[in-house]
Amino acid sequence: MASLNERKVAVVGCGFVGSASAFALMESGLFSEMVLIDVNKDKAEGEALDISHGLPFAKPMSIYAGDYKDAADAAVVVVTAGAGQKPGETRLDLVKKNIGIFKSIIPEIAKYNKEGILLIVANPVDILTYAAAKLSGFPENRVFGSGTVLDTARFKYLLGEHLDIDSRSVHAFIIGEHGDSEIAAWSSANVSGIPINDFCEMRGHFEHEKSMNKIAENVKNSAYGIIEKKGATYYGIAMSVRRICEAIIRDEKSILPISSIQHGDFGIDDIALSMPAIVGRNGVEGAVPIKLSDQEKEALKASATTLKEVLKEAF
Numbered sequence: 001m002a003s004l005n006e007r008k009v010a011v012v013g014c015g016f017v018g019s020a021s022a023f024a025l026m027e028s029g030l031f032s033e034m035v036l037i038d039v040n041k042d043k044a045e046g047e048a049l050d051i052s053h054g055l056p057f058a059k060p061m062s063i064y065a066g067d068y069k070d071a072a073d074a075a076v077v078v079v080t081a082g083a084g085q086k087p088g089e090t091r092l093d094l095v096k097k098n099i100g101i102f103k104s105i106i107p108e109i110a111k112y113n114k115e116g117i118l119l120i121v122a123n124p125v126d127i128l129t130y131a132a133a134k135l136s137g138f139p140e141n142r143v144f145g146s147g148t149v150l151d152t153a154r155f156k157y158l159l160g161e162h163l164d165i166d167s168r169s170v171h172a173f174i175i176g177e178h179g180d181s182e183i184a185a186w187s188s189a190n191v192s193g194i195p196i197n198d199f200c201e202m203r204g205h206f207e208h209e210k211s212m213n214k215i216a217e218n219v220k221n222s223a224y225g226i227i228e229k230k231g232a233t234y235y236g237i238a239m240s241v242r243r244i245c246e247a248i249i250r251d252e253k254s255i256l257p258i259s260s261i262q263h264g265d266f267g268i269d270d271i272a273l274s275m276p277a278i279v280g281r282n283g284v285e286g287a288v289p290i291k292l293s294d295q296e297k298e299a300l301k302a303s304a305t306t307l308k309e310v311l312k313e314a315f
């Protein structure tokens, strides 16, 4: 069994999301080796060459196209392989197609790599995270999805624009499904410790309910809007992948809303969805059950029920 190389990442699936993530990871300087794997070997080779040509402007590393054997010692395996969302198609529509792909990919990864972390990005990410945990046999702390890390970034960005402040000073989470039933956890949102509604008033906004609904809807529909205009989304998710890998490799113990299998918080069990969690070198190192209003708790339970129904049908 290969021991892990802490400086190595594997990216499975080199389409829009995989290649943009590989580029972001190359720029991050976190890794010194990266293997790109795709059923379309030419695509993986082309991306490896193209991204390598940026290395003289970044930090030295080895980037190449390979096979699952080459992922045996990767500290993190990022899985983006799957069909993309078509215009008008919901993420849940994709489920059966992508579970089929996972049934071929995940056992191959697990055959060679026994100790790494599986970071699932392909959609529907919550369902596929659950499937990957079961198909790999890995402990649950080492299999998680990008979940609502991207949605949360969109939420912070839009709140930053709304309030005309740096989005990094906004502390707020999108939780639940990465998809149509996701929840903006408005009741716990704050700007540097100041409750969001108080901060809104400081900046001249008084219609909290209206702003909240508008921003939450905008976050939820972001992907549909971008896909409508350019066919796919990839830069935002690439930066999310980079951020999650950074938390893992640097053992940052950062709190990120990744998707992982739940065990009873808010009455939700045996389904993967996003709640803030501590992310470090051991993967998911603990849940952070933030305070929710009764309405948010109900919406979270409804999100879990939606996912459970899909899972029952598809897996």
Ligand SMILES: NC(=O)c1ccc[n+]([C@@H]2O[C@H](COP(=O)([O-])OP(=O)(O)OC[C@H]3O[C@@H](n4cnc5c(N)ncnc54)[C@H](O)[C@@H]3O)[C@@H](O)[C@H]2O)c1
Pocket (backbone or CB within 6 Å): 012, 013, 014, 015, 016, 017, 018, 037, 038, 039, 040, 043, 080, 081, 082, 083, 084, 085, 098, 101, 104, 105, 120, 121, 122, 123, 124, 125, 146, 147, 150, 178, 232, 233, 234, 237
């Ligand atoms: N989690 C998120 O926030 C988020 C954001 C954007 C996109 N996505 C998802 O990421 C996935 C990829 O999107 P994309 O736009 O890159 O799609 P894409 O079609 O551009 O790329 C998919 C890649 O997967 C490869 N692939 C397919 N089957 C494979 C297999 N069995 N083994 C290895 N490789 C295989 C394809 O050859 C292709 O290169 C989709 O499911 C999409 O919905 C997730």
